[in-house]
Structures are given as C-alpha cells and as structure tokens.
Amino acid sequence: MKKTFKIEDLDCPNCAAKLEKAIGSIEGVTRAGVSFIAQKMIIEAEEKDMESIVKQIPAVAKKTIPECRVII
C-alpha cells in the first residue's frame, strides 16, 4: 500500500534526496519518494508494516533534516 504525507519547511532538493534515502532505509519500506516540489512524501510498504514505519518517520526525519516537519 501507499501512503502520502505532507512535509513542511523542506528547503532544498538535496535535503529531499537525503530524506528520501533515510526514509527508504527504514525496515519494511519498499519504495520511498520525497517530492521537494509538492512538499510531500510517499511511502510504499506492506500493509502490516505500515503502522510501525509511520511511527518511526518523525524521528528519522528529525535526525536527517532537523528543520523539516512531517505531518502525520
């Protein structure tokens, strides 16, 4: 399944790429996309894994790009 989140204060495409890589390496995520243009994040994962992935997102985002905020 896919899930989309809004992101605030994602400043540069490079940050988006970093965030994308970090989110993509969370266990269970099959595909992750961070759109700097749309200020959105899309995650693809098995339905059973989704809940635990979503829980980890804020921490991972904060660690990678401290100034941005993922709205869950």
Place this chain on the structure above:
Amino acid sequence: MSKKQKKLLYRIIISLILFAGIIISEKIFAPQGYNLSVLYLVPYFVAGYDVLLGCFRNIKNGKFFDEEFLMTVATVGALIIGEYPESVFVMVFYQTGELFQNIAVGKSRRSISGLMSLMPDEATVIRNGEEETVFPEEIEKGETVIVRPGEKIPVDGIILEGSSSLDMRALTGESVPFEAEKGNEVKAGSINLTGILKITVIKEYADSTAAKILELVENSTLNKAKTERFLTRFSRYYTPAVVISALLLAVIPSVITGDWKDWVYRALIFLVVSCPCALVISVPLSFFGGIGGASKKGILIKGANFLEALGNARTFVFDKTGTLTTGEFSVIGVYPSKDSSEDELLSLAASSEYYSLHPIGKSIAAAVNNVTVPDSVKEHSGFGVEAQTTHGVILSGNRQFMKNNGIASPDDISGTVVYVALDGVYKGCIRLGDTLKRDVKTALTKLKQEGIRSTVMLTGDNDVAAREAAEKLGISDYKASLLPDGKAEYVKSLTEKKAKNEALVFVGDGINDAPVLALSDVGIAMGGVGSDAAIEAADIVIMDDNIGKCVTAVKIAKKTKRIVRQNVIFALGIKFAVLIFAFFGLTNMWIGVLADVGVAVIAILNAMRTMKIK
C-alpha cells in the same frame, strides 16, 4: 523571502561589515605590532555557525563528504594555515550562494507547483441553509456547493443553479472556455470564470478525475530518470575521489618540496569544489520543470524516467481507430455502374438504409440529403437490407448478398464496401472508411522533424483500408488485420529489434490497449478525461484527443534533455577546470567557491527554462 532566508541575509551582511572593519583595523594596528587575526573568528562564526553545526550532526549520523563537512574542513583548514581573511570570505561567499540557491529553488518550486495546483484548498458548502467553508475532502455526495467567479470547482457535480464560462484548460488543455448551464455536468479542477454556480455533488473529492491526476503527478517522484540515478551514483564516487586527491595533494608534494602551506592551500580548493550540488539540485529540477510545464498543456507525465525516455524516442506506434481516426465511418468512394450516377446510387443506398442502426448504414444516410423514405424494410442479418420504395425494390449489402440474389457485381473493389441494386439491376457500390482526425497529418510531419524516424500504424482493419490510411498520412509502416493480442505481440517484436538507448512510444486511446501501453517504453493514452482506466495504464496521459500534443510532449522531452545535458557539462567542466588550475596553483579559494555556488545558481536558473517550453 522567507524568515529563514532573511535571517541568513542579515547574518551575511553583519559578517561582511565586521569583516571590513577588521581589515581596516588591521591596516591601522598591525604596524604597531598588534595581531588581530583572532578577531576574524567572529565574522566566521556569524556567517557559518550553522554549517559547522550541520557538519557535526552529519558526522554523528555517520555521514561524511557532504556539503557542510567539506566547507567546514576547507575553512577550518584555511584558518589553521593562517589564511584568516580567505577563510571568512569563503564562508560568507558560500552562504551567499546558498541564499541565492534557496531563493531560486523556492521560487521555481512555487511556480511548478502552481502549474500543478488543480484543486482548490477550500470549498463553500451549504449546510443547514448556511454557507460553510470546508476542505474539499470533506464534501459528501448529494451536498450543494457554491462556486464563485475566479474559484475552482472542488468536486464533480451537476449545475443546480446559474450559468458560467468554465476554464477547463488544466483538465483538457482546451483553451476555449466551456459554456456551462443548469443541468450540465461539471468537473472538479475547472475554473469558474463568470457566474455564480450552485452545484449538486455527484462524486466525492477522491473519486474525481482531477484528484486522480493530482495523485499521479505526486507519485511521479517515485519514478526517477536514469540521469538522476546516474548522478546520485556519480556523486557517491566523485566527492570521496576529490577528497582523497585533496589529501594526497596536501601530503605528497609537501613532503617532497617541504612547502606545506602552499600545497595544503591548493588541496583546500579541491575540497571547496568537490561538492556536486549544482548537479544534484539542477537535474531533478529540470525534470520537474518539464513535467510541470507539460501538465499545464494538458499532458500528464507519470515520472521523470518517462520524460527522459520520450526524449530518446525514435519510433512511434499508433493505434488506428480512436487515435488517428475518429472511429466513425464515412463515405470515401462512390462507384456507380455505367447506367447509373453517383447521385442516384447514393440516394438509393441512403433510402434503403433509412432505418438502419448499423454504423455503416448510418454513415451512408448521413452523407446524402435526397432520401426516399422506404415503405418497408427487411433486414437480412449478416448480408444487408431489402427495402420496398416508390422507386422499386432496393437491395444493399455485401457482395454475397448480391450473389444470393443472382445479381452480378464487380469483385475488384476491396475494403468496406456496400453494393446496391434496384429491381435486380446492379447500380454500383459505395466504399466506406474511418474518418481521419484533423491535424493528424501535420502532427506526423512535425514528429518527423523532431527526429522520429519511423511511424507505425496498428489496426484490426483489413489491409486495403490500412494501406490507404497509412499512405494518406505518410506513415512509414503499418500492420493490418491485428487482433488485440496481435498488437501486443507485434509491439513486443518491435521493442526487441530496436537499439537499446532508443525508445519505442505507443499511442492509443487507452481503452483496450492496456497491455500494449505497458509493453512499450512509453505508453501514451489520448483523451484521458473520464477514462480512469487510461490514466491507470499509461505512462503519459494526454487529456484531450489532440494528437498534436504528442509533438508538444516530444518537444518538451527533448528540450529538457538538452537542458540537463547543458547543466551536467557546464557544472562538471567548470569544476574540472578549477581542479586543474588549483593543482598548478593558478587559482585561489574564492574562485573555487564561486565555481561551486555560482555554477549551482546558474544551473538552477537554466533548469527553470524547462517549464516554459512552447
């Protein structure tokens, strides 16, 4: 400018003023034996404290070799070897470049997302007799929404009250406004231009075509272009490689010559230019710009990879019916017998087909004005019709039908043909064909000008009809009498034959060619509005059925490709030049930082041109 950008601007200005102050004070106090070098640390920290913090954070996360790390090592290195003013200048300049980049990128982001903003952020609903402002997602079926001039229609619905002109450009690419009035169905994403409308909601937000389009565009980030992937891989090696050469440059010649300061300085320039930011930022931005610009023209592209592939297109394969032709029959040839005339023949045929519901019969009836209403009609299913009229008994149908009735007819006319006889005497035959869409020929000529070497037409029609259409359109190749799976097989054989770096594009109406759309490198579905299946199956969706949009899409793809290539060559060229100059000691650090951030800003501005392709 955002708050953050303003803050950075102030920091840059303050540190520049301090910097100038220190240089002047040095001029005054240095001759008296005071060393003010330590003061340079103040503007250095004012300008660059966040870079240093970022560097520590990255190291803590186990990430080396990113921008902040490189700038920190370069400037701290400069401080250590005693190049204080240089170090401050590099930091200030780097931050100025970052600020410019930030502003340029932010601006382009807003204009691209502006192109894609199909849906309004809020809507006005009537609940309990009062107007209420809600998110479009919250509107339910059966509710009534009010849309004022200048607003976007938030959900699909039927007009309950009012009339207005609607701008549907974002949905269909059609620039002429649609005049909508009471009872008309309206689509979410249209812009209300003139009157106030009350609309009964028939579909929830998420089910509207516009919402599906939006989702498609947002999902496009998942599909990265090959160039993007290549650059990510490239930067993974480029940066460490430059850093290692910097390290070698700092150590080996220094040991040999003993001149540590000079060689360390040269090595630091290496660090300054070792970040591939110009590429990492500008390449995705170019593709985004191209996708955004295309979506404004009613061409939806599902990802940068498809835009890139379209730029390498050499072969275009078209489905005939519905794509090149309208799918409606029309009379293309009238062949009266010696004792008859075109008018008589058409009139007889039309009279006999007067009640016909068959598309062929209907198209004949539509072509003729002079019709005699038949007294009675007998259908011979699979053969034709027999009509009793004041002129006599008219038979019209296929050749077998004539034969069955003992009427001799010529057999040298092929295609879709209707034979006509009056009172047992052969009167002639009428040939029918699909109507070609307007502008198809122009579009195909333009495609050739854009470097499309071969065009292929696939059809289920017989060979004669296919050859005729292909010749008329100037299509280089065609394949007739294909069943739906035959189309897929043929396209598969074509993809196996083509060169690896070339792309095969299939254009269909998306209704029953999903497998072919999937097989081709780029599948384009035409006439996307209202057909969610097409939006699902294709890589590129053209919202209206104007085949000229294929040309526009190819143009955008090629221009984007060109701009990406320009940026890659420009950025890498400048960087390698600076690396070489630095190696021979012919340049200084601030030229290095200019090459880094200046190039990035220029590349970003260049990338933005993709949005404005005609």
